[in-house]
Amino acid sequence: MHAASAIDTLTLAIPPFRPLDSLDHVADHLLQAGYEPVLSVPIVDAERPVGMISRHQLHALFMKKFGRELYGKRPVADFMIRDFLSIEADTPLAQAAQYLTRHMRQPVSEDFVITREGLYQGVGAVLSLLGAMERQAVQHSAQLGHAYRELKASQAQLIQSEKMASLGQMVAGVAHEINTPLGYVRNNVEMVGEFTSQTARLLHAYRELSRALLAADGDAAQVTAALDSIEALEALIDPELLQADQSTLLTDTLYGLNQISELVSGLKDFSRLDQAPTDNVSLNDCVESALLIARNSLKNKVEVIRQLGDLPPLRCAPSQINQVLLNLLTNAAQAIADRGRILIRTWAGEGNVCISVQDTGKGMPPEVLKKIFDPFFTTKPVGEGTGLGLSIAYKIVEQHGGRIRVASQPGRGTRFVVELPCPTVTTPAAVSARLLQA
Ligand SMILES: Nc1ncnc2c1ncn2[C@@H]1O[C@H](COP(=O)(O)OP(=O)(O)OP(=O)(O)O)[C@@H](O)[C@H]1O
Ligand SMILES: [Mg+2]
Incomplete structure (x- = not known):
């Protein structure tokens, strides 16, 4: 005491x-x-x-x-x-x-x-x-206030470190994604370099010919020699083919560079550290951003089907919503053992916008389903899952004033639905009701 x-x-x-x-x-x-x-x-x-x-x-x-x-x-x-x-x-x-x-x-x-x-x-x-x-009560309430503030700070810290952890997992995938276009962009540039030196040789031969033709003394032997060397070169290098190849290579290179910059900007969007809510966020853009980051864990095994509805702009912290979506997508991909589908739907509800992520994975029995939002609950092997993903997703959605629901059937799959409040949403029914009133 x-x-x-x-x-x-x-x-x-x-x-x-x-x-x-x-x-x-x-x-x-x-x-x-x-x-x-x-x-x-x-x-x-x-x-x-x-x-x-x-x-x-x-x-x-x-x-x-x-x-x-x-x-x-x-x-x-x-x-x-x-x-x-x-x-x-x-x-x-x-x-x-x-x-x-x-x-x-x-x-x-x-x-x-x-x-x-x-x-x-x-x-x-x-x-x-x-x-x-009374003094003790004041002291206790100050202590409680302090503990509360510390708890809030450590919760924010937890969200941040989970984000860093999931980002860490993703970085390997994204690096791989960047490596593929980078590989062929490098190849293409090397080939364009080679083509350039061939073009230079052709150009040189053409200039020799023009010089022979324009020479004042008009030596026919020189003209013939220049023509011969052009013929020999063109047998090796078809100028039309060269031009066509070169332009294909440049188009491919540009495509690859675009892919790289898309990945980089996706990563930048995704990892934004700002926690403050922003107006005019498109939930569909968040879906695309999360899909881009999750691409490596989805490809070769998951068919992603998007059914993205018309959504009003949303006020939210996009980097946090990205984190929620990434976790739902990663969980869904991890639940699919061999091959499967993930259906992503978005729609505007009554005063809210909704997103559902449904997978054809292994599903969950009721005793697992009960605990999935508990911090540190995981069924994954040590080192693979921290069990924080869903508890943090829950917290983020709650902080946005929304809710997250789940339904699952063992052997058939799982569906998560996230609802986020969006006061400006007006459904057709609400619009016609208002028109009737006016
Ligand atoms: N789509 C899903 N299908 C089947 N089980 C799921 C699904 N989503 C979550 N779970 C179950 O819920 C548990 C908790 O998920 P959560 O995202 O919180 O942690 P984790 O995925 O195990 O680890 P982390 O997200 O930290 O990598 C998972 O271990 C898994 O058993
Ligand atoms: Mg998870």
Whole structure:
């Protein structure tokens, strides 16, 4: 138990009276220094508290007719309260307060005796107990506030590190994706380089011919030689074919470069670190962005079918929504053992936009389904899954004011539906209702 929370911090060292002391003696002493803070004084016999007497009681007795003469000489034990309140010094504040409120008599400002192992220690005042309780409550609420802020920060940290982890997984795939076009772009450029040197040889031969033709002395032998060497070169290099090949190579190269820049900008979009919501986000663009990043884990085994509806612009943090979608797509791909399909649908609902990711994977039994949103729950081998993906997806969707639902059948597949609120959504039914009203 923490010392600061125990009742002994409230102990007032009030000198006690003995049971045989007279009321006069008590009354005289009460006026002296040391007793000011309390309304009641303790009566102690051989260090054990046996009673209490209050100023109020003394006053009432002495105010009676001849009160002081009648009662002044009598021992205080004749008048003291015997069922006074007594609390052990190491009792926690909250427990003491509970005990006092349960047993306290009026007036509430009455004092109580504090003991240690049954022996007199001092006196406590109900008001100072209340004050201490209040200070403790303030301190607890500050601690709670601090803990809450820390929890929020670590949650944001968790989302960020999961994002980094999933990004890490994806980087290998994306690097591979970039490598393929990069490979043939390099090849093409090398070939264009070779073609350029062939073109240069042809050009050189043509210039030799033109020089021979234009020469003032007009040597026919030189012209014939130039023509022969052109013929020999053209047998090796067909200029028309060369031009056609070169333009195909350049078109392919441009295509490859576009693919690379698409991947790079997709990656940049995806990994945006901003958490702040942005207006005018297209959920369909988020789908494309996540698909681009997930491409490597989907290809060769998953047929992706998109049914993307007309969606109004959405206010959301796109990088976080990308993270949700990427996790749903990765989970779906991981659930498909051999070959399968992922159907992605988006549509505008009543006041929201929805996206469903449905796979033909292995599905989940009810006992797994129950736990999938729990942090660290995973059925994947160590090192493959952290079990954070869905819990973070859940948190992100919740922070956007939306919800995420799932239905699954073992052996048949799983469907996740994410709904995000979008107040501007108006369905045709809502539009016609409004038109009718107008
Ligand atoms: N589409 C799905 N089909 C079948 N099981 C799924 C599907 N999505 C999730 N699960 C189950 O839910 C569990 C938790 O998923 P979650 O995304 O939270 O973690 P994980 O995929 O195991 O690990 P991580 O996402 O961190 O790599 C998975 O281990 C899997 O058992
Ligand atoms: Mg996952």
